[in-house]
Amino acid sequence: WFGVSQFENSCEVGVFARLTNAYCLVPAGGAENFTSVFEAELADTVPVVKASIGGMRILRTLCVGNKKGLLLPHTTNDQELQHLKNSLPDEVVVQRVDERLSALGNCIACNDHVALTKPDLTKETEEIISDVLGVEVFRQTIAGSILVGSSCAFSNKGGLVHPQTSVEDLDELSTLLQVPLVAGTVNRGSDGIAAGMVVNDWAAFCGSDTTATELSVVESVFRLRDARPGALGADVRKSLVESCFL
Amino acid sequence: ADSIRFDSSRPPRKMMPGSAPPAAGSGMFVPTQTAGTVLCCICGVSMQPNPANMCARCLRARVDITEGVPRNAAVVYCPDCFSYLQPPRSWLRAGPESPELLQILLRRLKHPLARLKVSLSGAEFVFSEPHSKRLRLKLRLRREVLNGIVLEQTHPVEFVVHDRLCDSCARAQANPDQWVAVVQLRQHVPHRRTFLYLEQLLIKHGQAALAIRVASAPGGLDFFFGSRSHAARLVDFLGTVAPIQTNTAKQLVSHDTKSFIYNYKYTFSVEICPICREDLIALSPKASRDLGGLGPLVLCTKVTNAIALLDPLTLRVHHLEEKKYRVYNFKAALTSKQLVQYMVLDIEPESPEITIDGSRYQLAYAQVARMSDFGKNDTVFTVRTHLGHRLNPGDLALGYDLYGANMNDDDMDKALLRQNLPEVVLVKKSYEKRPRTRRWKLKRLPVEEDLGNKAKGEEERRENEYDMFVRDLESDPELRFGINLYKNEDYRSEMASTIGDDVPTVPIEELIEDLTLGDDEDEEEEEGADAGMVE
Numbered sequence: 208w209f210g211v212s213q214f215e216n217s218c219e220v221g222v223f224a225r226l227t228n229a230y231c232l233v234p235a236g237g238a239e240n241f242t243s244v245f246e247a248e249l250a251d252t253v254p255v256v257k258a259s260i261g262g263m264r265i266l267r268t269l270c271v272g273n274k275k276g277l278l279l280p281h282t283t284n285d286q287e288l289q290h291l292k293n294s295l296p297d298e299v300v301v302q303r304v305d306e307r308l309s310a311l312g313n314c315i316a317c318n319d320h321v322a323l324t325k326p327d328l329t330k331e332t333e334e335i336i337s338d339v340l341g342v343e344v345f346r347q348t349i350a351g352s353i354l355v356g357s358s359c360a361f362s363n364k365g366g367l368v369h370p371q372t373s374v375e376d377l378d379e380l381s382t383l384l385q386v387p388l389v390a391g392t393v394n395r396g397s398d399g400i401a402a403g404m405v406v407n408d409w410a411a412f413c414g415s416d417t418t419a420t421e422l423s424v425v426e427s428v429f430r431l432r433d434a435r436p437g438a439l440g441a442d443v444r445k446s447l448v449e450s451c452f453l
Numbered sequence: 454a455d456s457i458r459f460d461s462s463r464p465p466r467k468m469m470p471g472s473a474p475p476a477a478g479s480g481m482f483v484p485t486q487t488a489g490t491v492l493c494c495i496c497g498v499s500m501q502p503n504p505a506n507m508c509a510r511c512l513r514a515r516v517d518i519t520e521g522v523p524r525n526a527a528v529v530y531c532p533d534c535f536s537y538l539q540p541p542r543s544w545l546r547a548g549p550e551s552p553e554l555l556q557i558l559l560r561r562l563k564h565p566l567a568r569l570k571v572s573l574s575g576a577e578f579v580f581s582e583p584h585s586k587r588l589r590l591k592l593r594l595r596r597e598v599l600n601g602i603v604l605e606q607t608h609p610v611e612f613v614v615h616d617r618l619c620d621s622c623a624r625a626q627a628n629p630d631q632w633v634a635v636v637q638l639r640q641h642v643p644h645r646r647t648f649l650y651l652e653q654l655l656i657k658h659g660q661a662a663l664a665i666r667v668a669s670a671p672g673g674l675d676f677f678f679g680s681r682s683h684a685a686r687l688v689d690f691l692g693t694v695a696p697i698q699t700n701t702a703k704q705l706v707s708h709d710t711k712s713f714i715y716n717y718k719y720t721f722s723v724e725i726c727p728i729c730r731e732d733l734i735a736l737s738p739k740a741s742r743d744l745g746g747l748g749p750l751v752l753c754t755k756v757t758n759a760i761a762l763l764d765p766l767t768l769r770v771h772h773l774e775e776k777k778y779r780v781y782n783f784k785a786a787l788t789s790k791q792l793v794q795y796m797v798l799d800i801e802p803e804s805p806e807i808t809i810d811g812s813r814y815q816l817a818y819a820q821v822a823r824m825s826d827f828g829k830n831d832t833v834f835t836v837r838t839h840l841g842h843r844l845n846p847g848d849l850a851l852g853y854d855l856y857g858a859n860m861n862d863d864d865m866d867k868a869l870l871r872q873n874l875p876e877v878v879l880v881k882k883s884y885e886k887r888p889r890t891r892r893w894k895l896k897r898l899p900v901e902e903d904l905g906n907k908a909k910g911e912e913e914r915r916e917n918e919y920d921m922f923v924r925d926l927e928s929d930p931e932l933r934f935g936i937n938l939y940k941n942e943d944y945r946s947e948m949a950s951t952i953g954d955d956v957p958t959v960p961i962e963e964l965i966e967d968l969t970l971g972d973d974e975d976e977e978e979e980e981g982a983d984a985g986m987v988e
Contacts (some may be wrong), residue, residue, distance in 0.1 A: 339644035370502035373486035396494040396506030 210248060210412050211422070214241045218394045218414030219402045221360065225267045225312070226405040226412070228319065228363075229274035230295050231255045249411060256294040260287060261309075265327050267405065268312040271356065273319045276300040276314035276339035280309035302339050306332045313356040316401065318363045321384050325353040345383050349376065359388075360401045365428040367391050367400050389428045393417050401420050462524040467605065492802060504601040510580050512604065518596035519608040526561050526589065528612045531619035535625070544619040550578045558590060558612055571596045574605060587764040588612040621679075632665055632677035633683035633718060638691070639673035644790060645730055645915070647756070648674060649922045651695065652898050653936040660690045661898055668901040673725075681719045688721050693758055694935075696726040696775035726778055728753050728760050731792070731880050732785035733853045735865035739826050740781045744771050749868035750878060753785070754812065755931075765839040765878055768816060786862040789921075792851040794824040798833065802841045811931065817841025821877055823854065838879040852879035881928070893964050895923070940964045 261282035393403035493508035529538035547553035856876035
């Protein structure tokens, strides 16, 4: 599935929600329409958990995780930590990281097998990432930017990177990640890929400004056309969900 | 014609410091970076990434940077003086499709463009028919849209030209002879040599260019001006070149009671000192004593804003300022009209040649005879003269005949009684042959002649005076100094061979190439009396 939505009139939906193959984190409070979109599509496959980190709603920028674990910044409260530990499935290891930088989501991008981090990450954090998330860690820059977490969005099937990534970089990343990558844009030509969309292996949500061309690119690179939540089935349902408000 | 330009000075979004790629040539190996292609987010065509990530056609189609920029504007033009109005009040002369006109038109558009934050990167004229009252420009506008893309687009603008007479043309047309200030230049001497010389000076310095009209009056010239400051400027200039005395007067023409505006007509009466070059003056005993015992007979050698008086017998030169002159107010006893021709029979230099004031003099004893006596009787005069360096036996000279003259001058009579005055005062050397055509010519001011006041034979007298003036110019390089001489195209050089070597001619280095404007110049030369602006 892929859908188009807005969070409180902002097209940067990727900033607020964290979507993985095992769970989905959405901001607590605020408008219900946003969360209802996620719930409608994902409710029968993954738990949709309302949370906040350090009192803030910009979840994806602060935390990073995959189906094996979730890393939270040092600004997380104990209550929030506990809430997350309770709400998430038991296989998911929730850990708070004492890293100086708290925007983990901008610094680290990962799927279930590989993680890309910014080049000057501390050794301890790298070890924690590889332990908790069970991934291989590579230090990289994308299109000259050290914030790899915001310049790309990738799942186990494919990835979308910053439009100004060079062809050599693209090849290199693709070899590292072992998934097909394409340079493109979301939200009508915006450069902030990870801020404009959330994606996992079978579903993707983009900001409402995303044009049809961009949607088709997203659809093709993430192989969403025939994606299903792990189950085999004959029917392929493709729906374009639009929700607009306010 | 449209193009997309990207603002390379802005770094791409979300770039953290320290993440710029290493500079080329810094010694590090930098792998080659080929830019990839992305799909245009609107139409899906593959293209190079740009800050908007839209292909050029989509950008052009969706974004119109000339929205809100005016397509029509108006400009005001004065057909009489070919100038355009720059509000609120200045009129600037500009030719058709000239850079000045472009500047004026662009200034009209400056505010709308600035308000829309559109900048101008180029402008050019598009042809429009000269009588269509329309001016067309093609502007290249540049504006920043979306996130950092600078778009450039052409935009036509049409200006409607409205005709209106500018203030000065309107005033001139309403009353062409309207003047506000007049300078009445007078010199109470029977000849006009000074005026001829002043005319040349005025032409050279362009001081009469602002005059509406120049008219000739008995005893001098009248210059009419449109504003008092122009007239004052001419008066100041005259004060530096001639010994003058000025009186001013004003007459109320109109008066606006509500706003305290008074319109006057101003008159500057300028009187030039009546002493001219080569005048013989007899100083009163008081004057002679005050000037340091300058002999009673003096010759005036140079007139600038002070009069230079030379005592020919003692070779002393005294410069008398205008103010001091007014104290004595002596007149010339004999003027250059009364010069008589003499034949020099013998010259005996008395003292070596000296230079005073830039001119060379030498005291000498000369035996001369009047040309009217020469050959007829034996009347010979022996006199001391200051022209020893110039004269040789057999030359012709011009001088004042005190022996036979009948003078109407009190001071001269007193001096005659008291002392022994020389019988002849030689003034300058004269030449027989003169070239018919000269290699050079002079420009004249367009002076209106006062037809009603002309005396009989005045025309001929004027011609002679002009001729003498031209001869003076030829012989005296100092006089030529302040004047422009122009090359005469009609000069035929064969004549040069028939002239003797010692006849002074103007060397060709001093001549100026004249501007050939075709009809204009010829007309001025021929007619010489033209109403209108003095060029």
